[in-house]
Amino acid sequence: MNQIHRVAIVGGNHGNELTGIYLVKKFQQYPHLIHRASFETLPLLGNPQAIAARTRYIDTDLNRCFNESTFTEQQPANYEEFRAQEIQKILQPKDQEFVDAIIDLHTTTANMGLSIILGNRQPLLLKLAADLSAINPLVKVYIHEQPKGSGFLRSLCDLGFAIEIGAVPQGILNAELFQQTEQLIYAVLDYFEEYNQGKNLPKNHTLTVYKSIGIVDYPRNENGEIQAMIHPQLQFRDYEPLHPGDPIFLTFAGEEILYQGNSIVYPIFINEAAYYEKGIAMHISQKELIEIS
Amino acid sequence: MNQIHRVAIVGGNHGNELTGIYLVKKFQQYPHLIHRASFETLPLLGNPQAIAARTRYIDTDLNRCFNESTFTEQQPANYEEFRAQEIQKILQPKDQEFVDAIIDLHTTTANMGLSIILGNRQPLLLKLAADLSAINPLVKVYIHEQPKGSGFLRSLCDLGFAIEIGAVPQGILNAELFQQTEQLIYAVLDYFEEYNQGKNLPKNHTLTVYKSIGIVDYPRNENGEIQAMIHPQLQFRDYEPLHPGDPIFLTFAGEEILYQGNSIVYPIFINEAAYYEKGIAMHISQKELIEIS
Numbered sequence: 154m155n156q157i158h159r160v161a162i163v164g165g166n167h168g169n170e171l172t173g174i175y176l177v178k179k180f181q182q183y184p185h186l187i188h189r190a191s192f193e194t195l196p197l198l199g200n201p202q203a204i205a206a207r208t209r210y211i212d213t214d215l216n217r218c219f220n221e222s223t224f225t226e227q228q229p230a231n232y233e234e235f236r237a238q239e240i241q242k243i244l245q246p247k248d249q250e251f252v253d254a255i256i257d258l259h260t261t262t263a264n265m266g267l268s269i270i271l272g273n274r275q276p277l278l279l280k281l282a283a284d285l286s287a288i289n290p291l292v293k294v295y296i297h298e299q300p301k302g303s304g305f306l307r308s309l310c311d312l313g314f315a316i317e318i319g320a321v322p323q324g325i326l327n328a329e330l331f332q333q334t335e336q337l338i339y340a341v342l343d344y345f346e347e348y349n350q351g352k353n354l355p356k357n358h359t360l361t362v363y364k365s366i367g368i369v370d371y372p373r374n375e376n377g378e379i380q381a382m383i384h385p386q387l388q389f390r391d392y393e394p395l396h397p398g399d400p401i402f403l404t405f406a407g408e409e410i411l412y413q414g415n416s417i418v419y420p421i422f423i424n425e426a427a428y429y430e431k432g433i434a435m436h437i438s439q440k441e442l443i444e445i446s
Numbered sequence: 447m448n449q450i451h452r453v454a455i456v457g458g459n460h461g462n463e464l465t466g467i468y469l470v471k472k473f474q475q476y477p478h479l480i481h482r483a484s485f486e487t488l489p490l491l492g493n494p495q496a497i498a499a500r501t502r503y504i505d506t507d508l509n510r511c512f513n514e515s516t517f518t519e520q521q522p523a524n525y526e527e528f529r530a531q532e533i534q535k536i537l538q539p540k541d542q543e544f545v546d547a548i549i550d551l552h553t554t555t556a557n558m559g560l561s562i563i564l565g566n567r568q569p570l571l572l573k574l575a576a577d578l579s580a581i582n583p584l585v586k587v588y589i590h591e592q593p594k595g596s597g598f599l600r601s602l603c604d605l606g607f608a609i610e611i612g613a614v615p616q617g618i619l620n621a622e623l624f625q626q627t628e629q630l631i632y633a634v635l636d637y638f639e640e641y642n643q644g645k646n647l648p649k650n651h652t653l654t655v656y657k658s659i660g661i662v663d664y665p666r667n668e669n670g671e672i673q674a675m676i677h678p679q680l681q682f683r684d685y686e687p688l689h690p691g692d693p694i695f696l697t698f699a700g701e702e703i704l705y706q707g708n709s710i711v712y713p714i715f716i717n718e719a720a721y722y723e724k725g726i727a728m729h730i731s732q733k734e735l736i737e738i739s
Binding site: 175183207262320322325326331332382384406407424427429 | 471476555613615620621671675677700718720722723
């Protein structure tokens with residue numbers, strides 16, 4: 154099997170998601186916390202200008218800029234494209250090995266607990282996710298498969314994934330979630346360490362995942378303005394079953410809008426602040442039990 | 447007694463506090479909702495550029511710009527000073543009566559429920575607050591007396607006050623809080639209507655208020671960077687008693703910091719996102735029972 158040589162922990166890919174930012178600063182100040190014998194760990198702040206400005210991004214969403222067309226631009230069109238090029242040079246330098254794994258730290262205003270977001274079904278990541286779920290039942294696993302070139306940081310390597318923590322507002326720290334995220338990161342590093350040592354890893358032989366099947370936008374008028382809010386009965390109910398006919402929106406006039414699908418789905422990213430401008434009220438997913446070999 | 451002739455309802459004084467913004471848009475679309483026979487009601491969006499940018503402000507906090515020195519500037523120094531001048535002309539026009547009352551709608555990431563924030567002890571506002579508390583036990587009253595020229599919108603008239611709703615993240619709508627805020631506004635308008643009609647108003651003869659006595663900042667290093675988070679035992683505990691020796695912060699290294707005061711206080715605005723940059727981890731207040739004549 155291939156050894157893991159370098160692991161990056163990235164916080165502040167979005168500048169107003171403070172949990173990852175302050176965890177990375179802690180790891181930079183106390184590197185022994187993320188030191189493991191068999192690999193190098195690199196803590197990195199994603200978007201320093203957005204962090205300083207306490208905003209998600211300066212010009213455009215950095216976490217949609219990590220793709221070949223950005224990397225090969227002679228003149229980056231904006232700050233985030235420039236920064237994506239810089240990060241690529243750090244994580245995939247010409248004169249040494251690329252990082253083997255990326256842990257990309259995010260927070261969400263949705264009630265997603267401790268979510269692991271996978272962009273693919275890489276077997277080692279599935280085993281890792283199964284292991285983390287066994288350690289902590291708050292861990293949920295969301296598979297959001299992306300086409301090549303979608304620009305997510307985690308797509309830079311096979312062992313890239315996001316940790317998405319919530320519910321927490323943008324611009325604040327929640328101490329309890331901070332500590333839970335920190336422990337989850339240590340569990341990931343310990344797993345990689347045991348993997349490198351070829352130890353018999355503790356295994357869960359099945360894993361429940363939520364597989365993305367699409368998005369639902371807010372009802373909008375002809376100017377694109379939203380006309381409804383997430384229904385109170387759906388708010389904070391991420392990963393819970395939504396049945397055909399269940400209320401999903403409440404218009405400003407007070408009318409309920411019901412879910413029109415014809416099967417049970419599992420909404421995720423319900424009422425995420427940063428997704429209003431992206432045309433996303435929630436992701437919807439299917440629950441799936443997969444075997445871990 | 448003086449009649450109330452004009453009432454302003456302002457949302458989006460801060461551009462990322464969506465509850466007030468969408469309530470004002472609703473009132474602009476359905477003006478009958480805020481129509482009362484004896485006075486005119488004016489719904490107004492505070493900071494249109496910040497609302498469009500989904501941010502608290504463009505250059506500086508608009509809700510610190512409402513003072514004489516800004517109003518008399520020939521050349522406003524930035525967008526918010528320009529906008530403060532515009533709003534002053536709308537609310538205090540030269541050729542007609544000024545607005546008599548301002549309801550300034552805000553949200554907070556602190557768990558402040560439905561808070562009424564008074565900048566003074568104007569007797570009619572205290573009676574109104576007592577009335578609202580009687581109707582809805584979720585209503586809390588915070589008195590934050592301000593020196594003249596502090597620049598808050600509510601300081602433009604004697605009957606100016608803020609409604610502060612939370613906990614809700616910046617940039618999202620919470621339907622339940624939206625509806626509670628809407629009902630609270632109708633109760634205020636109904637109260638003013640009964641006042642104008644000289645009706646015997648329902649009265650609470652006592653009112654519990656929380657009077658501001660200061661602020662507490664985060665522990666910071668020499669560069670001004672925060673070194674600790676709100677302690678999990680204090681998070682979401684706005685308006686609850688804090689005793690000497692109770693934990694208030696948790697450092698990133700995991701050490702507890704205890705409250706060093708020598709009497710019970712009542713923290714408010716605990717972990718408000720917009721106050722990190724202002725050097726405020728929380729306001730502290732004293733609880734006070736006042737007689738309503």
